[in-house]
Amino acid sequence: xxxxxxxxxxxxxxxxxxxxxxxxxxxxxxxxxxxxxxxxxxxxxxxxxxxxxxxxxxxxxxxxxxxxxxxxxxxxxxxxxxxxxxxxxxxxxxxxxxxxxxxxxxxxxxxxxxxxxxxxxxxxxxxxxxxxxxxxxxxxxxxxxxxxxxxxxxxxxxxxxxxxxxxxxxxxxxxxxxxxxxxxxxxxxxxxxxxxxxxxxxxxxxxxxxxxxxxxxxxxxxxxxxxxxxxxxxxxxxxxxxxxxxxxxxxxxxxxxxxxxxxxxxxxxxxxxxxxxxxxxxxxxxxxxxxxxxxxxxxxxxxxxxxxxxxxxxxxxxxxxxxxxxxxxxxxxxxxxxxxxxxxxxxx
Amino acid sequence: xxxxxxxxxxxxxxxxxxxxxxxxxxxxxxxxxxxxxxxxxxxxxxxxxxxxxxxxxxxxxxxxxxxxxxxxxxxxxxxxxxxxxxxxxxxxxxxxxxxxxxxxxxxxxxxxxxxxxxxxxxxxxxxxxxxxxxxxxxxxxxxxxxxxxxxxxxxxxxxxxxxxxxxxxxxxxxxxxxxxxxxxxxxxxxxxxxxxxxxxxxxxxxxxxxxxxxxxxxxxxxxxxxxxxxxxxxxxxxxxxxxxxxxxxxxxxxxxxxxxxxxxxxxxxxxxxxxxxxxxxxxxxxxxxxxxxxxxxxxxxxxxxxxxxxxxxxxxxxxxxxxxxxxxxxxxxxxxxxxxxxxxxxxx
Numbered sequence: 233x234x235x236x237x238x239x240x241x242x243x244x245x246x247x248x249x250x251x252x253x254x255x256x257x258x259x260x261x262x263x264x265x266x267x268x269x270x271x272x273x274x275x276x277x278x279x280x281x282x283x284x285x286x287x288x289x290x291x292x293x294x295x296x297x298x299x300x301x302x303x304x305x306x307x308x309x310x311x312x313x314x315x316x317x318x319x320x321x322x323x324x325x326x327x328x329x330x331x332x333x334x335x336x337x338x339x340x341x342x343x344x345x346x347x348x349x350x351x352x353x354x355x356x357x358x359x360x361x362x363x364x365x366x367x368x369x370x371x372x373x374x375x376x377x378x379x380x381x382x383x384x385x386x387x388x389x390x391x392x393x394x395x396x397x398x399x400x401x402x403x404x405x406x407x408x409x410x411x412x413x414x415x416x417x418x419x420x421x422x423x424x425x426x427x428x429x430x431x432x433x434x435x436x437x438x439x440x441x442x443x444x445x446x447x448x449x450x451x452x453x454x455x456x457x458x459x460x461x462x463x464x465x466x467x468x469x470x471x472x473x474x475x476x477x478x479x480x481x482x483x484x485x486x487x488x489x490x491x492x493x494x495x496x497x498x499x500x501x502x503x504x505x506x507x508x509x510x511x512x513x514x515x516x517x518x519x520x521x522x523x524x525x526x527x528x529x530x531x532x533x534x535x536x537x538x539x540x541x542x543x544x545x546x547x548x549x550x551x552x553x554x555x556x557x558x559x560x561x562x563x564x565x566x567x568x569x570x571x572x573x574x575x576x577x578x579x580x
Numbered sequence: 581x582x583x584x585x586x587x588x589x590x591x592x593x594x595x596x597x598x599x600x601x602x603x604x605x606x607x608x609x610x611x612x613x614x615x616x617x618x619x620x621x622x623x624x625x626x627x628x629x630x631x632x633x634x635x636x637x638x639x640x641x642x643x644x645x646x647x648x649x650x651x652x653x654x655x656x657x658x659x660x661x662x663x664x665x666x667x668x669x670x671x672x673x674x675x676x677x678x679x680x681x682x683x684x685x686x687x688x689x690x691x692x693x694x695x696x697x698x699x700x701x702x703x704x705x706x707x708x709x710x711x712x713x714x715x716x717x718x719x720x721x722x723x724x725x726x727x728x729x730x731x732x733x734x735x736x737x738x739x740x741x742x743x744x745x746x747x748x749x750x751x752x753x754x755x756x757x758x759x760x761x762x763x764x765x766x767x768x769x770x771x772x773x774x775x776x777x778x779x780x781x782x783x784x785x786x787x788x789x790x791x792x793x794x795x796x797x798x799x800x801x802x803x804x805x806x807x808x809x810x811x812x813x814x815x816x817x818x819x820x821x822x823x824x825x826x827x828x829x830x831x832x833x834x835x836x837x838x839x840x841x842x843x844x845x846x847x848x849x850x851x852x853x854x855x856x857x858x859x860x861x862x863x864x865x866x867x868x869x870x871x872x873x874x875x876x877x878x879x880x881x882x883x884x885x886x887x888x889x890x891x892x893x894x895x896x897x898x899x900x901x902x903x904x905x906x907x908x909x910x911x912x913x914x915x916x917x918x919x920x921x922x923x924x925x926x927x928x
Binding site: 394397400401404405407444445446447448449451481483484485488502503504505506508524526527529530531532534537538541556 | 745832836
């Protein structure tokens with residue numbers, strides 16, 4: 233019996249076909265702004281316990297789809313599971329965020345285990361299989377990883393930092409050692425992403441949350457080139473893989489990023505200048521974004537105006553509606569509903 | 581006796597004449613990385629005590645000129661002296677940064693005194709007169725203010741914030757109240773800048789440290805328009821006033837900024853994409869910047885490479901060499917000397 237070919241609006245946009253009504257989802261849509269997430273999170277114990285409990289991770293991945301009908305689900309996980317699978321001691325302290333054993337000297341970098349143990353991530357692949365089996369066929373499932381530079385900023389400092397100085401300083405003073413961390417993360421991320429495709433992910437996204445902090449030469453070396461190598465490595469095994477890049481804050485360096493990495497789409501943050509994006513980015517790849525998440529706190533006419541601006545700026549082209557960064561825990565659900573309603577009403 | 585007309589390389593660049601060797605100075609050049617600054621700072625007592633002690637403020641303004649021979653001195657002061665002169669309770673807590681009484685509701689904004697008391701800033705004008713009298717004629721003296729949006733982020737929150745959410749949220753939810761703060765700051769800044777010109781400043785700079793966090797519509801409303809009004813207001817009284825804008829992180833919104841505000845130059849941060857800057861910014865105004873301040877910590881070949889990149893990217897046009905943001909207290913003086921030597925050796 234031939235399986236009825238189901239079109240996924242999300243995949244259509246990535247494959248070159250604009251949709252009259254842009255598909256939509258939200259970064260961090262599985263999160264603390266949802267009461268049902270908070271309940272499942274409490275049941276699971278720690279944050280990592282939730283990531284590695286396949287059944288509960290699948291549950292929180294599906295919750296925003298059930299509630300809002302988004303066009304894509306993104307597997308519930310974290311960019312630091314790759315260092316975890318490389319044997320780094322990763323933990324999440326309540327109210328403090330991630331903590332790792334810092335890799336803040338060339339000698340320590342020398343001790344980094346170069347081989348990822350993917351068996352440690354089996355719960356993520358199991359959660360992907362569960363989600364894929366429960367999602368409607370037309371809903372896209374997104375797998376993801378952190379980009380090497382962004383993951384390296386946590387590995388070097390041993391935690392999040394406001395300015396990424398420890399990692400940036402190592403990149404300047406010990407480029408060889410920093411390159412070793414990047415190389416290990418490139419190879420590990422390729423394997424991790426391929427396993428996510430195998431487990432049912434339709435699309436992959438690479439999150440470079442801190443990429444935009446880099447000056448041009450460093451952006452080329454530590455953001456563009458590692459992303460290019462990951463895209464190339466994934467496509468060697470899975471030639472048709474659909475991949476979205478998100479070098480947050482990259483601004484006018486985006487045209488170079490898309491030309492050199494070969495991604496199918498790029499996510500943009502809320503400060504992106506629309507004319508440059510339309511002319512030099514959206515003319516080549518699909519664009520995802522870019523509502524200011526603060527508007528989901530503000531609500532009211534400002535939220536309506538913000539949604540209309542995003543639609544007017546980008547929905548004439550290949551566009552996936554999203555935020556410019558993740559939704560924050562203090563966003564009222566009613567404001568998310570207000571946004572969804574307005575985007576769904578758009579028939580540009 | 582006719583005074584011999586002395587050309588100031590800095591002013592030449594702002595007036596349209598490229599210099600073979602770019603004039604240079606550093607944002608926050610009067611700062612804790614200098615031992616002589618630390619000594620004067622200790623003598624003065626609190627940070628505000630130093631700002632309002634004309635003799636000592638002049639001394640720390642002159643110290644980096646004596647030590648490095650920079651082409652410009654910037655008066656030692658702070659962007660929060662304007663709210664101070666508007667009657668806001670401004671204080672600097674050691675290790676904590678600035679603290680003000682928050683203006684975080686429309687009602688509280690209603691209590692904002694709209695008239696600046698410039699007599700409270702007389703020590704700044706006195707320090708300017710002292711510095712101007714002691715500077716070599718060819719050295720430029722810069723007066724400055726914070727841009728209204730950036731100053732408003734401190735006034736609304738009552739302190740510095742990592743994401744400027746309190747002010748941004750007021751701008752979304754209570755645009756009328758936020759506009760009142762901006763209007764008071766526009767008018768006060770015009771008067772404050774004119775008094776600095778009177779006291780001997782040759783050039784003015786407007787620091788919008790947080791401008792780049794705004795999405796396009798908000799950037800236009802709270803960064804471009806207030807800066808345009810200040811430039812217009814200053815030039816109504818002093819038509820030839822030379823003014824530098826610094827909307828940090830504005831990226832691809834810079835062409836719009838320079839076209840609409842009428843500034844003579846724009847300072848750019850280290851993430852600026854060079855091709856776009858040359859084609860759409862430096863073709864119209866002078867460019868100031870943009871070395872990554874972290875390179876003054878890194879030193880070595882990375883610092884040399886960074887200096888060479890800035891010179892190669894911008895010194896073929898009208899360029900003032902500077903950092904992409906202020907020098908940090910942990911920068912070794914030897915690395916500053918390394919940078920100065922390399923820039924001075926450039927005869928492009």
